[in-house]
Each structure stands twice: as C-alpha cells, then as structure tokens.
Amino acid sequence: MVSQTDNSYNAKSIKVLEGLEAVRLRPGMYIGSTSTRGLNHLVYEIVDNSVDEHLAGFCDQIEVTLEANGSCTVEDNGRGIPVGMHEKGVSAERVVLTTLHAGGKFDNKAYKTSGGLHGVGSSVVNALSSNLTITVKNGGFIYQDKYERGNPAMDLVGGLLPVIGKTRQTGTTINFMPDDEIFEKTRFKEDDIKSHLHETAYLNPNLTIIYNDKREGTKESITYHEPEGIVGFVTDMNKNNEAVTDVIYYKGESEGIQVEVAFQYINEFHEDVLGFCNDIYNAEGGSHITGFKTMFTQIVNQYARDLNILKDKDINFTGTDVRNGMTAIVSIKHPDPRFEGQTKTKLDNQDAARVVSKITGEEVTRYFDRNVETLKSIIGCAEKAARIRKNEEKAKVNILTKQKFSFDSNGKLANCESRDASKCEIFIVEGDSAGGSAKTARNRMFQAILPIRGKILNVEKASIDKILANAEIKTMINTFGCGFSEGYGNDFDITKLRYDKIVIMADADVDGAHISTLLMTLFYRFMPSLIFEGHVYVAMPPLYKVMPQGGRGQEEYLYDDAALEKYRKTHKDKFTLQRYKGLGEMDAQQLWETTLDPERRVMRRIEIDDARMASEMTELLMGNDVPPRKEFIHSHATDAEVDA
Secondary structure: OOOHHHHOOOHHHOOOOOOOHHHHHOOHHHHOOOOHHHHHHHHHHHHHHHHHHHHOOOOOEEEEEEOOOOOEEEEEOOOOOOOOEOOOOOEHHHHHHHOOOOOOOOOOOOOOOOOOOOOOHHHHHHHOEEEEEEEEEEOOEEEEEEEEOOEEOOOOEOOEOOEEEEOOOOEEEEEEEEOOOOOOOOOOOHHHHHHHHHHHHHHOOOOEEEEEEOOOOOOEEEEEOOOOOHHHHHHHHOOOOOEOOOOEEEEEEEOOEEEEEEEEEEOOOOOEEEEEEOOEEOOOOEHHHHHHHHHHHHHHHHHHHHOOOOOOOOOOOOHHHHOOOEEEEEEEEOOOOOEOOOOOOOEOOHHHHHHHHHHHHHHHHHHHHHOHHHHHHHHHHHHHHHHHHHHHHHHHHHHHHHOOOOOOOOOOOEOOOOOOOOOOEEEEEEOHHHHHHHHHHOOOOOEEEEEEOOOOOOOOOOOHHHHHHOHHHHHHHHHHOOOEOOOOOOEOOHHHOOOOEEEEEOOOOHHHHHHHHHHHHHHHHHOHHHHHOOOEEEEOOOOEEEEEHHHOOOOEEEOOHHHHHHHHHHOOOOEEEEEOOOHHHOOHHHHHHHHHOOOOOOEEEOOOOOHHHHHHHHHHHHOOOHHHHHHHHHHOHHHOOOOO
16 A cells, blocks of 8 residues: 555655756766767867867967877867856856856857857766866966866865966866766767767867877877868768769858858769758758758759750659769858757758758859859769659659558568557568567557568669569568658658568577678668667667576576676576577567566667768678678778677
8 A cells, every 4th residue: 555655745755956966967968878978078079168269269279189098088279168256156167067057158158159069068978077177278378177977076275276377378278077977978989079070170170189099909199180171071081982073062152051061963863962950960961951952953953954955745853863872061151050859860940941042053053153063063964863763753753652551562561450650560580480580579559560580681782673572671671661862753751651660670690690780781872861860779688598507596688798797797596697699599478578578678770970970881791892891801800899
C-alpha cells in the first residue's frame, strides 16, 4: 500500500536546479550525448567562442592542445573574456562560466555574428569538466580562475579575479578535464577534432589554428591556415576526382547577410552541397541551401533555352540534373540566425534564402556571360543526368508508383499492424533463420521485420541502373515508402516514411559488420535524410550470456568483451558462459529480451557530424581505389576490436 506521503504533490515536490546542476543532470540536452561525439563537442564549444572573437576582428590565432594528462587547452589572442565587475556583484568572467545564457552575443553590440548563439558554451563545458582553469590576459594584467565540476574553486578578491602577472598580450586560455562521471570515454577522438579545425580554417581564411596532440601514441603538431578559403575547401574535397570545371567563387552582401559560395563540377554521378551559417555546419541544409539550389537551377535552364540546347518542346532540367557532379560550399554570416533545434543542423531564416538567391542570380549570371564554355560543360553534366534519369524512370515508376503498394507484396516483409509511422519500427535482418526468430519474437503491433538475402550491392561502386535493378534495394525502397534519391521519377520524400526507426540488425561478426556497412552506404548516398533526421539505428545484440551456477545470482547478457572482463572481476563465483555467434542462435525469447524489447535493448543511432569526412571515408572504404583503403586498414589495424 502506498502511503499518503509517497503520493503527495505539493510545493516541496518542486525541485529547482541551481546553477549548472541542470547541465550535469541532463548533459545530452546541451551537447547531444555523453559519447565521444559529445566529448569532442566540448572542444568545439570553446573553439567556437574563439572563432567568434575572430569574426569580430580581434583574434587571428587559436591553439588547441590535447594534453598528455587527457585534458584540453584552447588558447586565443582575442580581447580576453571581460573580468570587470558585473552588475551581479562578481567578475563578468565568473558570470559567463557559471551562468547559462550569459554572454556577449545577445545584443549584437559585442558580436555582429556568432556561432555560439545560445550563450551556453563555456558554462556547459565548465559544468561537464572535473576541473577547469581559465587564464585571461586583459588590460596589461593576467587573471586566473579555477572550477571543479562547475563550482568555483578560487576565492575572489573583492568580487574580482586575482592578478597573477603582467603582460602586454591579450587573450583567453581555457584548460578543462572532461568529467569521467559524465562521459562514457574521456579520450578525445583526434581525427574528428582535426577535421573540425581544418574545416574552420577553410571558412576563415585569415585565421590560423594550431593543433597539438601531446598524448602518448598520437603525438603530432599541425598548423591549419587556408588563405584560399572555401575555394581551397572545394579543391580539397575533389582532390581525388576528375575535374570538369575550375572552382567558381563569388561573394556578396545584402540586408546585413554576407554570402560566400564556391562550386566545381567533377566527373561523378552525385552532388555534394554543404551549407554553413556563422561557421556552423548545417547537416540538414536550410533556407540558404534552398535559395542557392533554386536560383542556380533557374539560371542553368534559362541559359540552356537561350543556347537552344533545350527546345520549346523539352521540359526543364530538374534540380538534380543541374547539380549532377557538383561540389559546393555555401557559407553565410547572419546577424540573427534561427536554427531548428539546439544542434543547429538546419537554418530557418527566410531572409537567408532571399539574399543567397539574389546574390547567386547576379554573380552566376555575370560569370556565365563571360565563361560560355564552362557553362556548356555544366549543361553537359545536366544533359547526361537527364538521359540516365529518363532511361531509369520507367523502371523506377514500375517499382514505386505503378503498383498499389501491398505491405506483403515482396513476400518477405512481416509488417506491423499499426499504421502510425511515429510509433513503427522496422528491423532489417540477414538470413531466414534470424528473420524467423525475429518474426516470432517481435511485438506485432509496432515492429516489422524485413529479411534480406546475403549482402546487398555496394552502391559506391555501382552505376545507377544496377542500383535500381537490385532486388534487395528495390524491396527496401518499396517498404520504406519514402522513395529514392531526389530526381529519379519518384523523388525522395521523408514525410512518406512508414517507420520512425529503421534498425539494422546484423550478426556481431565480420560478415554482419560488412552488411551493416553496405546498408549505411546505401542510406548515406541515396537516402541521406534518413540519417540526418535520426531514423537509422544499429541494433547491438549481446555477445555473451552468463549464467551463475548453483542459483547464486541472476543471468545477465553482456554486449562486448570489456563487459565480460568487468563481470569476471566482480563475480568470483563459478558461472556458465554462452557465446552468441549470430542472431540465428537465439531463440525468440532471448532475441526479444536482448535486441527487440524497447525497455531493455541497446541500439546506436547513426549520426554524421562532419559531412566532408563522412563522404571521404565512404569513398575511401567503399570505392574502387584499393591502395588507399589498404593503407587505411594497415594504419588503423590496432584500433579495431577483432571478433576472434
């Protein structure tokens, strides 16, 4: 029986989280996750603050050091965080480091544009660090402050920071140690950080970023300075491809919004258009990308008609036709950007679409008037794309639109009963045995099972006609309901997706990993919105089941070798160990308990932080060029966890 006290809801039930408690309690709300991705995000938050100083015209060098002890130091030569007395009665620095939504980016006086819009960067990093030291050079003096898990660890002098020295320099240095009580791992992932810093250097051609790694095993020092800016960015992205045009660059400003665009055409059948606002990568694009794409398509179609390449009876090229082979960077600086969500993956300002469209219309027209041969090469790329699209449209229509969809038409799908897409999930499993167990184990109301036979086609190496002819791929296109890549008859439409979660459920072995990789390559190249909008997951079935002997404990599932090692150390009694080689070895009950039950299962959502890096890695590992892939495998062999 529940007592009255337990059931009461009154004023005492309301808990107020003071200071930075909220961040420590719900870190994922502020940095996305407590995985390595969230860990690296701490570095980006501090670096972004320094970049904002650069954008304001007061900083031209940032130094990022991954220290030997596992901490990170970010130093810039900007103005230094203000240290004077704040109206709250303490140093302004302490207000910034201990208060959410405190900073100089809310009134547009200190910063015209900034990436750290929410004023939470420094304080969040402080909250999620076991210790943080900030050193400020400002007004001829050196000041210092220290924190432990977001709480001040130094006494102020009359409310102000103690002076520890004199200097003629200015700037801010922050050293922080990620809190191992918060993060799953506290070792920064250097490849992601280097890519982010290099990207930042491309977007800020007058900025120098120095990267130092002092940790054992990964020691190196790199200076990133890219005076060519986004022109160099595009050149770097296309360094392994055959160029059709030179890199075309233009910039302009209107309504207080600065626009920079660089693009190039290569001899490849895909497009790569990346959008940035105030140096922040917008994974899902947004209004600035829409403005660019719409206007560019209009311009190319108009020129194609003026040159009589498109006749009166011909329909216009689609946007996808026009961008066939295009690599582009669209970077804007906006004084008051609005993003969809804290992660800033999609820009929402309609004035950005208007300004980018206007400047693109003026500058691209001016360029094409002077460079007719380049224009003809671009139209040639569009013609090639249109031919292939038209040849494949019939087959595509037969697959996707001609037939009335029957949920069981492919003969493999065991669909769920619910038609509410927001509640439905589909598991892609390899083989009949695993598929049979999964069909029995699932909750029929909201879980669908789609068995596939063997390994699907590697889409990175295949032509579009072979991709669309592949039976397994056709089945998935049919089943998901949202279509395929934009521009092939039935364009991709995320709103038509029939399942909120698409879960790759493969065996925990080499073959299973290969199948997962092939599927993710398909989704990334031809249905990228599935990933960017968080619909793709990988199931994490357990490797082991431990059963204590003599009834001295409960059975447990363990998901990796590290968990097994930990179990051995903490359980001295004898136990029986069952090793699962594949999903087909589990009965329906075990599969439900470990992999399908929403209350107990472990799943990883596939996310992409760095589109350039993702594209390069996909091309490297799944493309035709063998030597670079072999070199990568050899150099990273020690990083892999081998399933023996």
